[in-house]
Amino acid sequence: MMKRVFAACIALAAIGSLKAQDSSKTVKKSGMFDLSNRANDHLMIQYGVSGWSAVPDSAKPGGFSRHFNIYFMLDKPFKSNPNYSLGIGAGIGSDNIFFKDKYVNLKATSSTLPFTDVSSASTNHYKKFKLTSIYFDVPVEIRYSQNPETGKGFKFAAGLKLGLLLKAYTKGKNAINSAGSSIYSGSYIMKESDKHFINSTRLAATGRIGLGHISLSGAYSITSFLKSGAGPEIRPYQIGLTFSGL
Template identity: 65%
Template sequence: MMNKVIAAILVLATIGSAKAQDSLTNTIGKPKKLDLSNRPNDHLVLQYGVAGWAGNVPDSAKPGGFSRFFNFYFMLDKPFKSDPHFSLGIGAGIGADNIFFKDKIVNISGTGSTLSFSDRSSGGDRFNKFKLTTIYVDVPLEIRYAQHPENPDKGFKASFGVKAGFLLKAYTKGKNYQNSSGQSLYGSGYIRKEYDKRFFNSTRLAAIGRIGLGHIALSGSYQFTSLLKSGAGPAINPFNIGLTLTGL
């Protein structure tokens, strides 16, 4: 899916660049000087949408419900002198993935060497609602395209690149502890949180891309590196698809 997003961005950026060349020349065909000093540069990037897991994910570990992500980044933007339609964006911020499960437990505080997943089919007590949250400090690096270099907030925009992440926190949150028959043991408002990072890779590397108009874009990412350490569980490659809001 991520390959298709990147391919679409490249094709549309090429088409947009060809159409926009006329706006960069004057009536006698000479390059027109552009004033980029006060242009909005998408310094603030907010992203929200659906999160999921790809890779060799067993049935016992498959998420359920509406898993979601939220990212916010502060970025710098440097236009290319050779073609101001394109620029380099680099920044830093926070990315959080919330993966939800139904009638399952992810035992991140377990004493074994492998992260264990269990569901109601194996018997025993379970949480009715359960989620795994991972929070990263991310450093995105992207090539940006803007149809209108002097005012990128109007017209077609696209970007593609990579981001490196450093794991800050990993925790689980379970709500409404139930017995094997589905009866609540401590009341529907009972919540338990557990924190532990030892099963998770401390860094991540992902492809990123977005395409849109003005301040709104459709975005996606695919993580090349596995969520879990080697030997700690299945090879899981997180991905997300959502909306991006840019400004400033």
């Protein structure tokens, strides 16, 4: 499903760019672009929904999973057509995947990552539980801007991002017993950190489409979240908003 959504976004971007090119042909041919004060979208902040596609019910997330990314970009307009440019940068990307009635044991000694069902009435568990992964990302994208001098109007971008896993951890809050009562007095938080089940690198296809400094963005992982043999083949995705500027 996410592949189809991502493909649809790219198709809409392509159609929009054809229309935008028609309106800017006269300006391009006359060489009237002044890019000295061009808004280059050097800063990108992304926030929205995260998820895992094509996973079995035993590993299916639950709740509002979300991501937060921040990237600093360089932007190089094409000399032959300043409406297009190459964007390349670096930054931090993070996913917070929430689970309902599941315990993900990153510190397990087994060969596969356990996703333990804790919905049984006799099982103690955490009311809130999430798996967080943090990456150092290098995004690269081909950009189109309808108005390259001002940065306003229709924009789209498509590309890839390569990520290096910096940290992975689980966090449980509010430990409760089978009766739903708190096990510990006061606020109790459990945090476990380990990376040995998770791929150390990720490669994702990315796309953005929008107006001015706000766009709808998406990413779909080409590589699996877990190492080969460490569990189901999990393909993370992100859908959200990008705020760009500078």
